[in-house]
Amino acid sequence: MSYEQMEALGRRGRAASRALAKTPGRIRDAALLAMADALAARREAIKAANALDLADADARGVTGAMRDRLKLDDARIDAMIAGLREVVALPDPVGEVLGERVRPNGLRVAQMRMPLGVIGIIYEARPNVTVDAAALCIKSGNVAFLRGGSEAKHSNALLIEILRAALEGVGLPGDALMSLPSTDRAWIEALLQAEPWIDVIIPRGGESLIRFVTARSRIPVIKHYKGVCHIFIDATADWDKAIEICHNAKVQRPGVCNAMETLLIHEAIAPELLPMIAERLSADGVELRGCPAAREILPSMAEATEEDYHAEYLDLILAVRIVADLDEAMDHIATYGSDHTESILSEDYSNVQRFLEEVRSAVVMANASTRFSDGGQMGLGAEIGISTTRLHAYGPMGLEDLTCKKYIVKGTGQTRG
């Protein structure tokens, strides 16, 4: 490959983005519905292409969760189709006008939402991301520039062919959905240097992929590295709720970024409450690793190391630390947290308010499970990812986060004195 080839692709994407940006919402919605119909019509071909990827995976000895992520069965194809229809039902963010104000000289100044332009999405094994990402980008008037993983290359190539045909079927440019011609790493590097043609890069995948992308990109990257989510149980917490919330945050789906990884518990209640929580979690196979004070209460616990406090286990393991007060809890979060999601369980008004104001993570909760840190659960509709970057978007990213706000200024002949 050469950078000239990347540039040629970039120009095509940029041209399509101009066409797409001025397309009314009903045409973008029609494209999504046509995509849904086309996926349904080509279901057998999709499964056949996917079978090639699965055979490659088998030949490489891939098993378990890794192989499962690759798979497109009828249920997953149905979920992709349903996802497209759900995105159609979301409000169109493009064109919304905000905050119009009149200046003393009569100029009217407002902001208008517009698509970001071309969104580069770099992801790994799951081929369903191809459809989800395309849906959110097209809905918000953006060109999606996709680079899926080599593991899913047959599935992704067919899905993109189907989606591009659907776009053209409603009169939109097929180039509203671009992809790299090869899954070689050299092409990713070229994409990450294509600053004039790509407006933002959203990597989705493991921490090593995200660090690779961030280190090499000249284009702004919106990302989160990991989710080391904390729950702090304050001295005044409701014990029954605390036990249920801790169980939910750790056990309901331990392999995701909004699961609790470290429990902080106030020293005044730890001697009685910690054994009750440990009992509830142990019944589901959770391993606890505690600070020295926690091990005095539950001596069977392994000792937590510095590494444990930094760890995103994504597994049925929980670090536990006893703290003297709210400040010590917030210090721990500031030191070891990943700016993802933290929750305080407390009935103390001032402590809840201080936690919500002072903790600088993307999602800060009171008396709720960290598992609610999710675009769907928080009412944003579908989500394209989660940002802990603090620039542009912070927390779950919905359709609005795929837009920017330009200023519009309406005058009647004003000049500057």
Place this chain on the structure above:
Amino acid sequence: MSYEQMEALGRRGRAASRALAKTPGRIRDAALLAMADALAARREAIKAANALDLADADARGVTGAMRDRLKLDDARIDAMIAGLREVVALPDPVGEVLGERVRPNGLRVAQMRMPLGVIGIIYEARPNVTVDAAALCIKSGNVAFLRGGSEAKHSNALLIEILRAALEGVGLPGDALMSLPSTDRAWIEALLQAEPWIDVIIPRGGESLIRFVTARSRIPVIKHYKGVCHIFIDATADWDKAIEICHNAKVQRPGVCNAMETLLIHEAIAPELLPMIAERLSADGVELRGCPAAREILPSMAEATEEDYHAEYLDLILAVRIVADLDEAMDHIATYGSDHTESILSEDYSNVQRFLEEVRSAVVMANASTRFSDGGQMGLGAEIGISTTRLHAYGPMGLEDLTCKKYIVKGTGQTRG
């Protein structure tokens, strides 16, 4: 220098940012007022330090605008002091809660504005940027991490010493204002790699500085490279207004990024209107460079090349192109523009609306001079810069653009099913 030294500075800045983020607005305002008083009290010392920079500049043979930018006389010191007091009067953006909504399970989801954290500002000769940038960052609860130009090193060192003492005088950490220990380029490179400690980089200066910073930064950069601003005079424009607006946009202050650089004019009115505009501009010494059609009307004009259409002259030069219609004007802007500011002069409702909706520049105007593309003029208060990056901020950046919005979620014991 070593990266460990950078890391030590970074840690100090991050620690100060935690303290600053929970400081009430009245203390941040008190710090700005103390800074203003301290600058007034140390006026003679500031001028003496500045004299050393000016002597260095003279020794290097620096003259004209370059030397003028360095200079701190009484008027400029007064302006810095007045600027601090004006920022105090702006509303505090920190803590504002937006868009609270209740989910079906009773969770209350909202967003709360918080400081970005630590803001790296890389700038060139003007020492007054030291004070302006510090004021906006501290007001919005952010640590300012400054790297001024070597030309102004004596002035900047003293200003920073004065401002840090003022911070400490009101009980805030002096480290809320950080600076690099040397103006060596190696230190800039270290700063641009200090991803864990700096949240955003805002470069202010010439295009080459900004390209250097963007190419090397691992931290998100908010920037604009240049302002190639267009005015399009539509067939239905009011001629008197058009002549005045063109004159204002080109002549009132030609050396700034929101001055007009290219005039697009509808072919239906060009034969009569262009000579009138040319006459008004020529009286102030503006040189016109035109397309072939424009030169048929005014044969004395030089021919505009491709380079002219890309040029940010920052001078009394104007490229002129005659276009067939609105679409050709918007195509020209999309091809040659810099996403900064464009204005349509038109009395045609549909054309104005299409221009405002379809042009994707940061500031899109109708019937007003491009010179209004400025935070102060647009009602944002003081401005820290202008962004054409389309991520996070787009257009003039005020205090709100130095904040991000975290999600806050208030529950009563909810768990996810």
